[in-house]
Each structure stands twice: as C-alpha cells, then as structure tokens.
Amino acid sequence: EPEVTQTPSHQVTQMGQEVILRCVPISNHLYFYWYRQILGQKVEFLVSFYNNEISEKSEIFDDQFSVERPDGSNFTLKIRSTKLEDSAMYFCASSEDQGTNEKLFFGSGTQLSVL
Amino acid sequence: AQSVTQLGSHVSVSEGALVLLRCNYSSSVPPYLFWYVQYPNQGLQLLLKYTSAATLVKGINGFEAEFKKSETSFHLTKPSAHMSDAAEYFCAVRVTSGNTPLVFGKGTRLSVIA
Numbered sequence: 685e686p687e688v689t690q691t692p693s694h695q696v697t698q699m700g701q702e703v704i705l706r707c708v709p710i711s712n713h714l715y716f717y718w719y720r721q722i723l724g725q726k727v728e729f730l731v732s733f734y735n736n737e738i739s740e741k742s743e744i745f746d747d748q749f750s751v752e753r754p755d756g757s758n759f760t761l762k763i764r765s766t767k768l769e770d771s772a773m774y775f776c777a778s779s780e781d782q783g784t785n786e787k788l789f790f791g792s793g794t795q796l797s798v799l
Numbered sequence: 800a801q802s803v804t805q806l807g808s809h810v811s812v813s814e815g816a817l818v819l820l821r822c823n824y825s826s827s828v829p830p831y832l833f834w835y836v837q838y839p840n841q842g843l844q845l846l847l848k849y850t851s852a853a854t855l856v857k858g859i860n861g862f863e864a865e866f867k868k869s870e871t872s873f874h875l876t877k878p879s880a881h882m883s884d885a886a887e888y889f890c891a892v893r894v895t896s897g898n899t900p901l902v903f904g905k906g907t908r909l910s911v912i913a
Contacts, residue, residue: 725905726903728903729900732900777842789845790842790843791842792840
C-alpha cells in the first residue's frame with residue numbers, strides 16, 4: 685500500500701533555531717495536513733493545504749509556522765524560531781478526497797525536541 | 800465546535816477477551832466519526848469510519864463500532880483480542896459540512912496480556 689513518508693524521524697534543535705520537517709505525501713493525493721501531538725495530549729490539527737494554498741489553520745499555527753509544497757512532491761512544515769513548547773510529534777497526512785470518501789493517510793511522524 | 804472524549808487512557812485485556820474502547824463525541828451538526836490505530840513507530844492508520852450510512856461500521860482486523868446518536872457515542876469493539884492488537888487507538892470527529900479538519904481524542908493505549 686502506498687504510504688506517506690516523513691523525514692527526519694527525530695529532530696533535536698536549540699530554542700530559537702529554525703527547523704524544517706519534511707513529508708512526501710502519496711502521489712495522487714490532493715489534500716495535505718500537519719498535525720502534532722505533545723506527549724500525553726491530544727493529536728492537534730495545525731494546518732490543511734489544498735491547491736497550493738492553506739485551506740484551514742488552527743490557533744496553534746501562528747506566524748512562526750509556514751507550509752510549502754516546493755516541488756510538487758514534498759510538503760514541508762517550517763518553524764521559524766522554535767520554542768520549548770514546540771516539542772512534539774509532528775504528523776503529516778494526505779488524502780485523495782474529502783467528505784464521504786475521505787481517508788487520511790498518516791506518516792510515522794517526526795519527533796521534534798527543542799532544548 | 801466538535802470534540803471527542805475517550806474514556807480511559809489505558810485499557811488492558813487478556814488475549815481472547817472482548818475489547819471495548821469508549822468514545823463520546825460532541826458536535827452541533829451531523830458528524831463523521833473515525834477510529835485510527837497507531838502501532839509503535841508507525842503513523843496513524845484508519846480502522847473504520849462512520850459517514851451517515853449504516854450505524855454499525857465494520858473495519859479492518861475484526862474491529863467494529865456503532866454510532867449511537869442518543870448516547871453521542873462511537874465505541875470501538877472487537878470480540879476477541881489478539882496480541883497484535885496492542886497499540887494506541889484514536890477516536891476522531893469531523894463535521895460533514897465545510898472544509899473542517901479532523902479533531903482527535905487523547906487516545907487509548909490497548910495492552911493485550913497473554
């Protein structure tokens with residue numbers, strides 16, 4: 685079965701540094717998402733992306749966050765200046781459709797640790 | 800706004816016993832409801848989903864869930880647990896109108912004891 689791949693699996697960074705989390709969605713999918721899970725808490729929605737623009741974003745997704753689909757295959761999440769509270773598991777997901785036929789495929793995540 | 804509550808962060812069952820993972824939702828409009836499973840070092844995988852067709856939904860690996868509007872519940876069950884069912888299970892909700900994202904619960908870790 686096709687899968688969403690995320691790199692790196694673990695990322696350690698210093699507070700204030702920029703990080704880029706990378707995702708390769710399934711090739712024929714049109715909708716892309718980033719979610720995160722802080723240890724012991726809910727999986728939280730960050731942003732959805734369709735037709736080369738953000739379609740929805742949460743309150744978490746402030747000016748420090750940005751997403752990009754630079755080359756038609758990768759889907760990246762950039763955090764401009766990381767904070768301690770950004771430490772979490774970040775999941776990328778993609779789907780071919782929305783609504784009744786929606787099925788999100790998730791990557792295995794990138795564990796981000798901000799020191 | 801929609802939300803889900805999963806009762807019990809950790810459930811432990813014996814191999815062969817019934818699995819019951821509880822999920823209650825809150826939504827002002829008809830919801831779509833989902834169960835996802837996460838095995839160690841893997842991404843979330845869709846187990847099953849309710850999209851306003853049959854209220855009893857069958858998924859992969861012998862799991863099923865029943866949508867009960869009167870109880871605002873969507874509990875996940877499996878008649879007989881297998882060791883390979885040990886994983887984290889997430890309930891999620893999405894409203895049927897508009898382009899709204901999935902909202903997840905906190906997850907329930909299922910342990911299966913031999």
